Amino acid sequence: xxxxxxxxxFGVLNRTFLAxxxxxxxxxxxxxxxxxxxxxxxxxxxxxxxALAHDLVIDKAAIARAVKGLKEKGFVGVKRARTDRRxxxxxxxxxxxxxxxxxxxxxxxWIRVVTADLTATERRRFFExxxxxxxxxKQLPPEWRGRPMR
Numbered sequence: 818x819x820x821x822x823x824x825x826x827f828g829v830l831n832r833t834f835l836a837x838x839x840x841x842x843x844x845x846x847x848x849x850x851x852x853x854x855x856x857x858x859x860x861x862x863x864x865x866x867x868a869l870a871h872d873l874v875i876d877k878a879a880i881a882r883a884v885k886g887l888k889e890k891g892f893v894g895v896k897r898a899r900t901d902r903r904x905x906x907x908x909x910x911x912x913x914x915x916x917x918x919x920x921x922x923x924x925x926x927w928i929r930v931v932t933a934d935l936t937a938t939e940r941r942r943f944f945e946x947x948x949x950x951x952x953x954x955k956q957l958p959p960e961w962r963g964r965p966m967r
Contacts, residue, residue: 834927836846841923845916846890850875850883852920855892859917863906873956907942 818824839849847855857869866884870877884907887893892913895905907919932940 830931838923839926842916842920847892847916848883850879851890851892852948854887854918855913856878856882856920856924858893858907858913859921860911865904865906869907887913896941898941915934 825949835849838852840854853873854869857873858864861868861872864872866877869875869884870880871881884893888895889912890912894908894910896908897905897950932943935943
């Protein structure tokens with residue numbers, strides 16, 4: 818198989834981060850998906866579910882389930898958008914902001930550990946390339962998401 822190392826590398830990074838992050842936030846009663854949503858709401862306050870689905874390349878139903886859980890747990894609230902009174906914005910509650918600080922520390926620690934052997938230049942370049950890969954991925958047709966490509 819061509820480029821199996823790339824497949825293995827993405828898999829190792831993904832599975833290892835998922836396990837680390839999931840275990841670390843479980844004591845707060847959060848799932849991995851809920852933690853990701855919280856982190857992104859903290860990065861983009863006042864966003865809505867459609868924007869989250871687009872930004873994260875996750876289907877709207879999965880976003881809705883995670884947001885519902887976060888609302889039930891008291892981490893997220895909903896308010897009317899100032900620019901469009903028909904639209905809703907998602908906002909972090911005080912509890913959500915507190916948990917977000919924990920999530921930020923977890924994320925910072927993860928990045929520090931996995932990039933520890935990189936020089937500052939390599940680290941900067943790695944994140945530049947990663948942003949490019951994500952941008953390219955977001956341009957893929959919808960039928961390529963969530964099922965194997967042929």
